[in-house]
Amino acid sequence: MGRKGMRRKGSGRRTGREARARPPRDPFREDLSGSTSVLRPSHSAKACCVSQPIPSPQARRELSGGVVLWLFVAVELLTFGLFFFTFALGRRADPASFAAGQAALHPLLGMLNTCVLLTGGWLAAYGVLAHRRGQSGMTSACFGGAAASGLVFMTIKLFEYAEVLGNGVTFSTSNFWFHYLFVTGLHFLHVLAGVGFLLPTAWRAGRGAYGPEDGLTIEAVAVFWHLVDLIWVFLFPLFYLVR
Amino acid sequence: MSSDSRIRKNATRKRPDSALAPDPALAPDSALAPATDPALAFAPGQEAGTRHGGRTLFVAWLALMALTVGSYALSDPARAPGASATSWLLSFAVFKSHLIAGIYMEMWHGPRVWLVLMSSFLIAEATLISIVLP
Numbered sequence: 001m002g003r004k005g006m007r008r009k010g011s012g013r014r015t016g017r018e019a020r021a022r023p024p025r026d027p028f029r030e031d032l033s034g035s036t037s038v039l040r041p042s043h044s045a046k047a048c049c050v051s052q053p054i055p056s057p058q059a060r061r062e063l064s065g066g067v068v069l070w071l072f073v074a075v076e077l078l079t080f081g082l083f084f085f086t087f088a089l090g091r092r093a094d095p096a097s098f099a100a101g102q103a104a105l106h107p108l109l110g111m112l113n114t115c116v117l118l119t120g121g122w123l124a125a126y127g128v129l130a131h132r133r134g135q136s137g138m139t140s141a142c143f144g145g146a147a148a149s150g151l152v153f154m155t156i157k158l159f160e161y162a163e164v165l166g167n168g169v170t171f172s173t174s175n176f177w178f179h180y181l182f183v184t185g186l187h188f189l190h191v192l193a194g195v196g197f198l199l200p201t202a203w204r205a206g207r208g209a210y211g212p213e214d215g216l217t218i219e220a221v222a223v224f225w226h227l228v229d230l231i232w233v234f235l236f237p238l239f240y241l242v243r
Numbered sequence: 244m245s246s247d248s249r250i251r252k253n254a255t256r257k258r259p260d261s262a263l264a265p266d267p268a269l270a271p272d273s274a275l276a277p278a279t280d281p282a283l284a285f286a287p288g289q290e291a292g293t294r295h296g297g298r299t300l301f302v303a304w305l306a307l308m309a310l311t312v313g314s315y316a317l318s319d320p321a322r323a324p325g326a327s328a329t330s331w332l333l334s335f336a337v338f339k340s341h342l343i344a345g346i347y348m349e350m351w352h353g354p355r356v357w358l359v360l361m362s363s364f365l366i367a368e369a370t371l372i373s374i375v376l377p
Contacts, residue, residue, distance in 0.1 A: 063357060064349040070357065077361075081368045088375040095377050111315040115308060122304035125347040129297055219349075226348045233339045234368070236311075237332040241318035242376060 064128075065223035066216055073227050076190075080231050083183045084238055090175045099243070101176030104167070106160065110240035113156050114232060117191075120149030121229040124198070124222040131210065131218045139218065140206030146225055147198035150191050157188055180239055187235060190228050197221045303346045310335045329376055333369040340365050 063070045091098040127142030164177075171178050201221045204210060210218060314335045317328050341362065345351040350358045 061352060061354055063353045074360075077364065081364070084368065084372060085375070088372045092375055092377050107315060107318055111311060114311045118304065118307045118311065121343060121347050122300055122307075125300050126297060129300065223348055226343055229347070230340050230343050233343065234336050237314055237318075237336050238372070241314055241332050242329050243318065 065220040069220050069223055073223065076227055077230070080183070080186075080234070083179070083186075084234055087179045087183065087238060090179060094175055097174045098176045101174055101180065102239070102243070104164065104169075105180075105240055107240045109156055109160060110236050113153050114236050116149050116152050116156070117229050117232050120146040120153070121226050123149065124225045127202075127205075128218055128222045131205070131215065134212075136205050136208045136210065139210070140202045143198050143202035143205060143221070147195045147202060150195040150198065150225075150228075153191055154188065154195070157184070157191075183235065184239070187228070187231055190231065194225045194228050197224060299346060303342050307339055307342055310339050330373055333373050337365050337369045 123142045123145040127139045127146065130138035130142055164181075169177050169181075171181055198221060201210075201218065205218070314332050317331050317335075344361055344365075345358075350361060
């Protein structure tokens with residue numbers, strides 16, 4: 001067979017043997033090709049070729065991060081909701097003390113912290129999007145940015161705590177300060193935990209450790225970070241702004 | 244010339260540009276081919292493999308920032324009287340939480356039950372607080 005014949009054979013429909021010998025495709029690539037399906041995760045050529053398409057996330061209508069995480073989110077929201085309600089009751093009982101305590105806070109710093117957290121939330125959401133697109137580097141950068149926003153938030157919050165505690169305020173100073181230190185302290189611990197989840201995830205994503213099968217992990221970390229945002233969105237006006 | 248040496252010679256020869264073009268034989272009927280089931284298609288404006296596009300996330304972020312700055316401006320007693328400002332601040336908080344839960348946490352594409360429960364809880368919480376606050 002001449003050269004022409006060989007080229008025709010190479011460019012034609014591939015034989016079964018050639019198809020089997022073909023190297024495995026990047027599972028992410030399939031999702032980028034305009035497809036609305038993703039392949040079942042596998043990095044082996046054999047499993048890749050027998051894989052079936054699974055429905056898109058929209059078609060599945062599943063909770064991002066999984067049901068167990070959302071039960072945790074529900075418990076957290078109920079707990080903080082109870083704290084916010086007791087804060088409102090305390091304020092109703094002793095408005096003068098609450099007004100005096102609130103006057104010692106810095107609403108501008110609170111607003112700055114809100115913007116920082118919301119920016120971190122946006123980055124985390126974009127990190128999930130990048131992961132679904134198969135952009136490991138972008139996922140890593142976004143999650144790293146979200147972790148950095150958490151660190152900035154904690155720095156500002158520590159500055160506020162230093163000022164408040166430097167003025168001799170303790171948990172027992174007044175009902176307002178008990179609520180402020182307890183609720184914002186608990187939220188601070190959540191931010192710390194969020195940064196603790198985001199940083200290793202960003203690092204591992206940067207090393208390409210997450211494939212399509214790890215979508216739940218990426219989503220769970222992002223949802224936890226959004227929970228931190230969600231709590232702060234109520235905490236900020238209640239403690240800093242409502243007069 | 245043996246067939247082995249001919250294959251080796253062809254392998255070292257520079258490939259024509261046409262050889263780099265996508266191979267049409269890589270198959271709509273291939274096991275790896277994208278599925279085209281219209282039932283799984285995304286809504287217009289959405290990107291394949293995602294629930295919300297990057298633009299949606301950015302617009303939500305902008306809205307959240309605007310609401311935050313608006314809340315800060317409203318907290319000034321000179322701009323709005325106490326009770327009215329409190330209602331507005333809590334309404335902004337509810338709206339912001341809906342944006343975060345719906346878009347960032349992707350609840351708008353999750354099960355309806357969870358969305359209804361979450362929305363009801365957030366609205367009830369804000370209503371109770373606004374009733375209790377002096």
